[in-house]
Amino acid sequence: MITRRSFLGSAAAMGGLAASGVWTAAADADEPTPKPASAEPGTHTLPPLPYAYDALAPAISEDILRLHHGKHHAAYVKGLNGAEVAIADARAKKDDAAIANIERALAFHGSGHINHTIYWENMKPGGAREPAGPLADQIKADFGSVDGLKTQLLAASATVEGNGWGALVWSPMLKRLYTLAILNHQNSYMVGAVTLLITDVWEHAYYLDYQNRRGDYLTAWWGLVNWDDVAGRFASAR
């Protein structure tokens, strides 16, 4: 039998859900039940960049950032909104065939929106200091050193076939950091993992500046990493 205590313990182990208050507040009869967090389907908006379009130059040019954020990321937000509206409509009409098809668009565009949002926040003009604190300790435990992580993450990112992403993730269940080579926006991801650091290796992310030199782009990107942001994500995910 699953008691509330054991359930909350499991929830915490699964990814900090209890720590977030999502489940604990809902489970306590004497606490106010929070309203569902979701808004109307199809109402997501493109988050502004956390810096100016020219702030990452010369590592990433203003032209790329304008196109990447204003066109490509915006297209995924639009695609996610469209999929949310379409699946709500199909559900209302009990159109099972349509639902199965829309699920693919939902995963693709939703993941595209999320990956890009984290990617922008993971960078900072001029970069930031090296990892510190618990994040640095975990990196040393799982990769030997920051250089070990850098070598592995950049190699994973450089060898993504076609469009995709390189990512550093934390698995709350497995209690380890992993690097992943993600295909498209959502394939070859690890179930239940939490993205801490991600780099976009779709050609739209670098081709204007680097042509086919993906490795040069990745080296420049590494110098932009905002380790404070990565550490904050790790603290939330543990």
Ligand SMILES: [Fe+2]
């Ligand atoms: Fe992108």
